[in-house]
Structures are given as C-alpha cells and as structure tokens.
Amino acid sequence: MEDTRVRQHNDRWNWFWAWANPVKFMAWTGKALPWFIGLTLITLVPGLIWGFFFTPEAEGFGSSVKIIYVHVPSAFMAIQAWGMMVVASLIWLIRRHHVGALAAKGAALVGLTMTVIALITGAIWGEPMWGTYWAWDPRLTSFLILFLFYIGYMALWAAIENPDTAADLTSVLAIVGSVFAFLSRYAVNFWNQGLHQGASLSLDKEENVADVFWQPLVLTLVGFGLLFVVLVLVRARTEVRKRRVHALMTRERMRDA
Amino acid sequence: MIALLIRDLRLTFRAGGGFGLGLAFFLIVTVLVPFGVGPESALLARIAPGILWVGALLACLLSLDRIFQLDFEDGSLDLLATAPVPMEGAVAMKALAHWLTTGLPLTLAAPFFGGLMSLPTAGFLWVFVTLLIGTPALSMIGTFGAALTVGLKRGGLLLSLLVLPLYIPTLLFGAETARRAIMGMEYAQTFAILAGVSAGSIAILPFAAAAAIRINLR
Numbered sequence: 369m370e371d372t373r374v375r376q377h378n379d380r381w382n383w384f385w386a387w388a389n390p391v392k393f394m395a396w397t398g399k400a401l402p403w404f405i406g407l408t409l410i411t412l413v414p415g416l417i418w419g420f421f422f423t424p425e426a427e428g429f430g431s432s433v434k435i436i437y438v439h440v441p442s443a444f445m446a447i448q449a450w451g452m453m454v455v456a457s458l459i460w461l462i463r464r465h466h467v468g469a470l471a472a473k474g475a476a477l478v479g480l481t482m483t484v485i486a487l488i489t490g491a492i493w494g495e496p497m498w499g500t501y502w503a504w505d506p507r508l509t510s511f512l513i514l515f516l517f518y519i520g521y522m523a524l525w526a527a528i529e530n531p532d533t534a535a536d537l538t539s540v541l542a543i544v545g546s547v548f549a550f551l552s553r554y555a556v557n558f559w560n561q562g563l564h565q566g567a568s569l570s571l572d573k574e575e576n577v578a579d580v581f582w583q584p585l586v587l588t589l590v591g592f593g594l595l596f597v598v599l600v601l602v603r604a605r606t607e608v609r610k611r612r613v614h615a616l617m618t619r620e621r622m623r624d625a
Numbered sequence: 626m627i628a629l630l631i632r633d634l635r636l637t638f639r640a641g642g643g644f645g646l647g648l649a650f651f652l653i654v655t656v657l658v659p660f661g662v663g664p665e666s667a668l669l670a671r672i673a674p675g676i677l678w679v680g681a682l683l684a685c686l687l688s689l690d691r692i693f694q695l696d697f698e699d700g701s702l703d704l705l706a707t708a709p710v711p712m713e714g715a716v717a718m719k720a721l722a723h724w725l726t727t728g729l730p731l732t733l734a735a736p737f738f739g740g741l742m743s744l745p746t747a748g749f750l751w752v753f754v755t756l757l758i759g760t761p762a763l764s765m766i767g768t769f770g771a772a773l774t775v776g777l778k779r780g781g782l783l784l785s786l787l788v789l790p791l792y793i794p795t796l797l798f799g800a801e802t803a804r805r806a807i808m809g810m811e812y813a814q815t816f817a818i819l820a821g822v823s824a825g826s827i828a829i830l831p832f833a834a835a836a837a838i839r840i841n842l843r
Contacts, residue, residue: 516790524773527783536840537773541787544769544833551794551822558815559797 388465390608397601404598412591419584435493437585441592443486446514449479449596453521454546457539466611467604469535472542473525474603478596480518487511506556513552517545531611626714629705633722636695647684647727648734654680655738666743673742674803677752680738681731682763682796686785688727689767692719693775693838702775706842712835720761720768720831728760744807751806755819759799762823766791769830772837795822 386392419437453475459468490508491501502508524541528534658676659669696702705715735756736749744752770788774780798819805812 513790513793520787520790523783523786527774527777527780533776533840533843537837540833540837540840541773544830545791547829548766548791548794552790552797555794555797555818558818559801 385463385465388459388463388467390467390611393467394605394608397605401598401601401605404594404601408591408594408598411587412595415584415587415591419581419588423581423584432493432496433581435489436581437588439486439489439493440585441589442482442489443511444589445592445596446479446482446486446511448593449475449482450514450517450542450546450549452600453479454542457542460535461539466535467608469539470607470611471600471604472539473535474600474607475596476518476522476525477603478599480515480522482592482596483511483515483518487515509556510553513556514549517549521545626710626718629710629715630718630722633719634725637691637722637726647687648730650687651680651684651731651734652738654683655741658742670743670745670748673739673744674748674752674755674807675800676742677735677739677744678756678759678796678800678803681728681735681756681760682792684731685727685760685763685767686788688723689771689788690774690781690784692723692768692771694771694780697775697841702838703842706839712838713831716768716772716834716838717765717827717831720765720827720834723768724761724764728756728764732756732760748803748807751803755799755803755816758816758820758823759795762795762826763792765826765830766795769834769837772834772841775838776841795819795826798822 387396416437420434423434425431425433453472456468456472456475459465460472487508490511494503495501521538521541524538525534528537655676658672658680662668662672693702696705706712708715732753735752736744739749739752767788770784770791773787774784777783798815802812802815802819805815
C-alpha cells in the first residue's frame with residue numbers, strides 16, 4: 369500500500385489525474401459546462417436545420433433520407449458511449465478515482481438512450497426503404513445486442529447497495545461484457561449468411577454519401593458528440609452531489625446518535 | 626483443488642433436485658416446442674438444432690445461482706478465499722463441477738431429445754459434438770455471472786439478465802455449426818470459432834470471476 373502511495377506521489381501524470389479529484393472536477397466542470405452547452409447548440413441546431421430543410425432529396429430515398437441526421441449520429445454515439453464507459457471503468461479500477469466510476473454510470477443511460485433512438489429511427493427509416501420495420505440484419509441485430517448489454521449493466525448498478533462494490537462489479541462487467549459484445553458483433557455476420565444478402569439491406573453509409581449530405585452530417589455528428597459530453601458531465605455532477613448529500617446526511621445521523 | 630471438486634460434486638448429488646432438475650427442464654422445453662409450432666416433422670427437423678441449443682442454454686441457467694450462493698451463506702466461501710488455493714483455481718473448479726453436473730448430462734441427453742424433434746440422424750452427432758464443445762463455455766460464463774451477483778438477495782433474475790447477453794456468441798456459433806453440418810455446408814470455420822470461444826472463456830474468465838468474488842467478499 370505504502371509502495372503504491374509513493375509511486376502515485378511521484379507520478380509525472382499527477383497534473384492530469386488531479387482533474388478527477390471530485391472538488392476540482394466540480395469546479396472545472398461548473399465553469400466548462402456552459403461553454404459545452406453553447407458549443408452543442410451552435411453545432412446541433414444549425415446541423416439539424418441544414419440537414420432537414422436545406423438538403424436535396426436523395427434519389428430513390430425521397431425525403432426519408434433526412435432521418436440520417438438523427439440516425440447515424442445517435443448510432444455512432446451509442447457505440448462511443450460504451451467505449452467511454454470501458455475507459456472510465458478502467459480508470460476506476462486502476463486509479464480508484466471515484467469520478468471515473470460515476471462518469472461510467474452517467475454514460476450508461478445516455479448510451480442506452482442513443483441506442484434506443486438509433487433503433488427507433490432505423491425502424492422508421494426501414495419501413496419505407498426496405499418494406500419492414502425490423503430485419504435480422506447483422507447491424508440491426510448487433511444494436512439490439514448492445515441494447516441488452518446496456519440494460520444488464522444498468523441493472524447491476526441498480527441492484528447493489530454499496531456504491532463502491534457496485535462500481536467495482538459493474539467495471540468488471542463492462543470490461544468482460546465488451547469482449548463478448550465485440551464477439552457478438554462479428555458472430556452475427558456468420559449467422560446471417562444464407563438468410564439474405566447483408567449488402568442489399570445495409571447500405572454502406574459513409575461510402576456513397578454525396579458531399580451535400582455529408583457536410584451537415586458531420587456537423588450533427590459533432591453536435592451529438594458534444595451533447596453526449598454535456599449529458600455525461602451533468603449526470604456525473606449529479607452523482608457527485610448525491611454522494612455529498614449522502615455523506616452529509618450520514619454525518620447528521622451520527623451526531624444525533 | 627481436486628478435493629474441492631469432489632466436495633462440490635458430492636454436495637450437488639446429495640442435495641437432490643439440482644442434478645435431475647436441469648435435465649427435466651430441458652426435456653419439458655423440447656416437448657413444449659412441438660406443441661407451440663405444430664407437429665410437422667419437416668419444420669421440427671429444421672429448427673431442432675437451434676431448439677436443442679436454446680433449451681440446453683436455459684437449463685444451464687437454472688442451476689447457476691447455486692454455484693456460490695450456498696457457500697456464500699454458510700461462510701465456506703470466506704474460508705475458500707483465505708485457503709492456500711488461489712481463488713482463480715477454486716472458481717475454475719466450481720465451473721468444472723457445474724459443467725459435470727449440468728453441461729455434460731445435457732450434452733449426453735441432447736441426441737435422445739433430438740429424436741423427439743425428428744432431428745435427422747446426422748444431426749445427432751453434430752448436436753452432441755457442438756454441445757460438448759460449447760457447454761464448458763456456458764458453465765464458465767455462468768460462473769462469472771454468479772460471481773458478480775453472489776452478494777445479492779434477489780440475484781436470480783438479475784443473473785439471467787447479465788448472463789444471457791454473454792451467451793449470445795456461444796449459442797450463435799454452436800447452433801450455426803450444427804445447422805451447417807446437418808445441411809451439408811462448410812462448417813469448419815464456425816466450429817473453430819466455437820472452440821475458440823470456449824477455450825478463451827475458460828482461460829480468461831476465472832480471473833474475472835475471482836476478482837468479482839473478492840470484491841463481493843470485501
């Protein structure tokens with residue numbers, strides 16, 4: 369134990385880890401949050417307006433193509449959120465920074481919401497394009513699996529009372545889970561062969577999108593990314609405050625006793 | 626570690642219920658499916674490998690919460706944690722005991738239950754082989770799930786919620802290999818990946834499960 373302390377004291381990355389000190393975290397996020405919110409607004413709002421009203425209708429798609437400006441960014445963020453959760457979990461397990469665990473907890477619900485948005489907008493888009501709301505296409509299936517993983521992760525958080533135990537166990541689950549989620553992502557490619565051609569259903573979005581659609585899409589992608597940062601920061605701040613309230617109430621009860 | 630294995634096996638046999646229950650559950654699932662989808666033997670033969678795999682997987686799930694729960698309640702898990710045997714080894718032995726009392730009987734029974742599903746004769750062998758390779762992974766993943774939820778009062782439902790998504794790759798490759806082999810398609814690739822999933826789970830998950838146990842005992 370002593371050894372670890374000495375090593376941590378001499379770590380030349382201490383200036384970086386210091387940002388995760390809850391007091392400092394609350395201070396800098398409190399100052400940075402309005403800026404992030406502003407940046408989100410000036411990318412997301414023009415991006416969506418540009419995408420919805422000032423892009424031509426794509427050939428063969430009609431105006432249904434416009435859902436791409438919600439569908440693709442939310443799907444992108446759904447995957448990024450899981451990745452961020454894993455990194456934050458690792459930070460918690462290795463460095464024992466509480467903010468890491470709380471950020472992972474905060475990211476889970478945002479990621480779950482993004483997954484649901486991607487699935488629903490995908491279904492709405494799929495109906496006019498492919499004639500069905502749902503098909504067991506590899507991409508759709510792997511998003512459904514991601515959805516299940518998010519639910520399991522959040523259920524484990526909710527089930528354990530001791531916050532540190534919950535943080536530890538969910539971190540282990542996030543790491544093991546991502547290995548299996550990754551496996552499932554590639555497993556469904558095997559499983560679906562012979563049922564129907566994947567390529568005819570899942571158009572390769574990045575490849576054949578013309579610049580008129582691509583530019584607003586990039587703007588909305590950045591906007592969704594910033595929105596994710598804002599939501600995670602707000603949720604992590606709420607969690608820190610919840611811990612403080614809990615500590616204060618415990619102290620109060622101790623005094624009464 | 627061998628003593629631990631023998632102790633676990635003896636406990637399972639003597640406790641009663643656990644051992645035969647999984648098999649009975651598997652049988653009931655297999656019997657219920659034809660009631661649900663109709664007795665047409667062509668249809669049953671086509672879905673048989675998948676149904677047998679899903680049935681075996683659910684039967685496996687039934688006995689998972691017994692792996693650590695009783696030991697946790699009577700304190701023997703604390704003794705194990707302080708024993709000279711590393712927790713990783715103890716966890717692996719627990720998973721092996723679970724496989725011997727659940728996975729192996731299910732594997733042996735699956736070809737017979739396949740007869741109920743009008744599985745073609747070639748399928749008997751393939752359902753048996755894929756289950757034989759795949760069920761160790763199911764036991765090991767399940768042990769990890771049980772290790773995560775061992776401290777919880779009502780862990781049963783949560784356990785299935787956590788474990789079932791983790792079962793997806795094993796189920797997918799197992800059932801896919803059986804289906805491809807029966808239909809005479811190329812199956813070496815999926816079969817190799819199934820074996821890889823199994824071997825990888827057995828190699829890595831004891832460490833994750835032992836970590837979870839240690840956290841829960843803290």
